[in-house]
Amino acid sequence: MQPIKGLKIESFPVKGLYKIDDLIYFDGPLLSFYTNDSGDNYLYYWVDVDDFYNRWVVFPVDLAELNDYLNEKITLYSLTNSSLTGYVLDLDDNLEAQNILLIQISDLPEDYLPETNSFYNCEKTSEEVFLNYYSKKYKKGILQTHFSGGNEIGYGTMNLHLFSKLMNNFTDFNDGLGNSFYKIEKKNQEFRKKENKENKEKTIKKVDFQNAYKFEILTARAASFSILLKPVDEEIGFEDTPTRADKYIKFLSEFLSGSETLNILTNFAHLIDISTINHYENFLKLVDESHSKFQIGYLNTVSKSAYSNQIDANQAKKIINNLQILDFENDETLVIVGKFVALNIKAGKYSFESADDKSTGVLRGEALKKCFEIAFNKTYQVEIQRKTTKKATGKKMKNIDVLKSIVEIKDAQQEIEL
Amino acid sequence: MYKYQTEIEALNECNIKCPPEELYSFGGTLYRFVHPVDCKESVKNNLPVCKISPKRQLEDEKKCVAHASLSCFDSDKQAQKFILEKSLDNKKIYKSVGCCIGEFYISEKDGARTDSNEDGHFSFFEYEGTDLNSKYKITRELTKCNP
Numbered sequence: 001m002q003p004i005k006g007l008k009i010e011s012f013p014v015k016g017l018y019k020i021d022d023l024i025y026f027d028g029p030l031l032s033f034y035t036n037d038s039g040d041n042y043l044y045y046w047v048d049v050d051d052f053y054n055r056w057v058v059f060p061v062d063l064a065e066l067n068d069y070l071n072e073k074i075t076l077y078s079l080t081n082s083s084l085t086g087y088v089l090d091l092d093d094n095l096e097a098q099n100i101l102l103i104q105i106s107d108l109p110e111d112y113l114p115e116t117n118s119f120y121n122c123e124k125t126s127e128e129v130f131l132n133y134y135s136k137k138y139k140k141g142i143l144q145t146h147f148s149g150g151n152e153i154g155y156g157t158m159n160l161h162l163f164s165k166l167m168n169n170f171t172d173f174n175d176g177l178g179n180s181f182y183k184i185e186k187k188n189q190e191f192r193k194k195e196n197k198e199n200k201e202k203t204i205k206k207v208d209f210q211n212a213y214k215f216e217i218l219t220a221r222a223a224s225f226s227i228l229l230k231p232v233d234e235e236i237g238f239e240d241t242p243t244r245a246d247k248y249i250k251f252l253s254e255f256l257s258g259s260e261t262l263n264i265l266t267n268f269a270h271l272i273d274i275s276t277i278n279h280y281e282n283f284l285k286l287v288d289e290s291h292s293k294f295q296i297g298y299l300n301t302v303s304k305s306a307y308s309n310q311i312d313a314n315q316a317k318k319i320i321n322n323l324q325i326l327d328f329e330n331d332e333t334l335v336i337v338g339k340f341v342a343l344n345i346k347a348g349k350y351s352f353e354s355a356d357d358k359s360t361g362v363l364r365g366e367a368l369k370k371c372f373e374i375a376f377n378k379t380y381q382v383e384i385q386r387k388t389t390k391k392a393t394g395k396k397m398k399n400i401d402v403l404k405s406i407v408e409i410k411d412a413q414q415e416i417e418l
Numbered sequence: 419m420y421k422y423q424t425e426i427e428a429l430n431e432c433n434i435k436c437p438p439e440e441l442y443s444f445g446g447t448l449y450r451f452v453h454p455v456d457c458k459e460s461v462k463n464n465l466p467v468c469k470i471s472p473k474r475q476l477e478d479e480k481k482c483v484a485h486a487s488l489s490c491f492d493s494d495k496q497a498q499k500f501i502l503e504k505s506l507d508n509k510k511i512y513k514s515v516g517c518c519i520g521e522f523y524i525s526e527k528d529g530a531r532t533d534s535n536e537d538g539h540f541s542f543f544e545y546e547g548t549d550l551n552s553k554y555k556i557t558r559e560l561t562k563c564n565p
Binding site: 019024026027028029030031032044045046047048049051052053054056076091092093095111112113114115117118119121 | 467471472473474475476477478489503504505506507508509510511513514515
């Protein structure tokens with residue numbers, strides 16, 4: 001192997017590095033991305049081999065530059081040269097490092113540097129690499145929302161007006177969908193418990209589920225314009241076991257892809273709040289009008305859950321059309337515990353809120369008679385007949401709620417999970 | 419039985435599905451990188467990654483397709499294009515994988531292959547008793563041999 005100018009050191013000084021991904025691979029890694037919990041990010045770059053060793057140049061990498069490299073904005077040559085110093089390691093067949101040198105990148109032989117036109121040309125996408133990076137770093141699932149196309153989105157830039165409108169609707173849609181997900185999970189659990197009296201599952205609480213579909217912004221990433229989000233939920237992940245957040249993203253992903261098919265959308269419409277569907281429609285209209293493309297990617301490296309979806313302007317049009325021709329009626333009886341927040345006795349109208357639901361409608365029968373006794377500081381169990389209708393005339397969906405019965409709950413603290 | 423059955427079983431024990439499901443017997447011509455016959459590196463010709471020393475790895479990790487099979491291409495052109503692109507990133511790649519392209523004549527009794535990807539690359543799993551060293555000729559020298 002070629003002689004290298006550098007300072008021989010006893011051991012490799014950067015501790016705790018773990019592999020994120022092989023970025024270039026052919027019959028073994030050629031360029032691999034490593035990080036550690038202290039936030040050091042390094043590339044291992046293969047440069048040579050002899051009878052006993054494979055030689056690697058290890059150098060620090062800036063995440064924004066790595067992102068640019070993976071998006072073919074800069075070359076491996078410039079990525080390598082943007083680092084002033086690095087290390088040379090000769091790894092033997094037992095993968096033990098020998099001949100460790102601290103080097104200046106500019107002192108490397110020319111044969112050890114990439115060509116000046118070495119643009120990234122392998123199968124890994126920057127999205128895969130960065131989802132992998134953040135999921136391994138935080139040991140939980142990471143969601144990426146990605147916007148591309150149209151005149152208002154560039155590489156790492158996006159019109160603020162469009163971004164805020166899209167994200168506003170996405171957030172409202174996500175909140176509503178998350179609430180529906182919680183209700184479905186709760187119903188399923190109640191069914192399981194009914195079927196099996198010895199079922200000792202911990203009762204599902206809204207507060208836990210809320211955190212599974214509430215997200216914090218982790219970082220923005222250029223590619224075209226991406227936001228990486230981390231679930232607020234601190235549920236401990238176990239290998240191959242989906243977390244609440246994983247299950248929610250699966251539900252979200254199934255809804256996004258299912259909404260392209262009218263039958264599936266109709267089935268979902270029975271499970272999802274009307275306002276959620278309406279936010280979804282508003283969101284899709286923005287995608288369509290801006291000629292953009294919306295993508296989500298999700299990865300949890302602990303549970304090995306991965307989901308991805310995309311909706312471009314054409315798909316958005318198709319789903320909007322589905323939403324407009326959606327024609328269904330659904331009757332259900334809700335029994336909920338909460339408090340009245342408004343009452344118009346003269347008009348026979350009410351507003352009622354529980355931890356999970358809100359209802360505004362009319363009082364009938366027993367409830368109408370009892371409404372004179374209602375106090376806003378008391379807790380009640382009410383029975384509501386809810387009729388959800390959506391006509392194929394293009395009008396939005398609406399609920400008609402009729403409050404049938406009211407029972408005061410004396411020991412309210414046990415009944416309400418806020 | 420495959421030639422590297424023990425290695426394949428070791429992968430299966432690590433929950434790595436090997437060989438992949440889509441494998442099928444193959445008879446015809448394939449192309450792969452080899453070292454010239456008169457080069458000392460030629461002893462590494464036609465060996466899967468798990469049999470090559472020193473290992474070009476960073477961790478003791480096993481990846482099915484590369485580990486117990488041979489990297490091949492559907493055509494000479496695809497192999498050439500692939501290695502030229504790789505050499506932009508790693509100039510010494512020829513030293514690791516071979517500086518020539520060998521054309522192999524394979525019968526269905528020699529092994530099974532995966533589907534090729536868009537680069538024309540696929541993996542070939544030799545059956546027990548197959549010796550590819552007697553089944554090829556070098557058709558192209560990509561660069562001067564420099565072991």
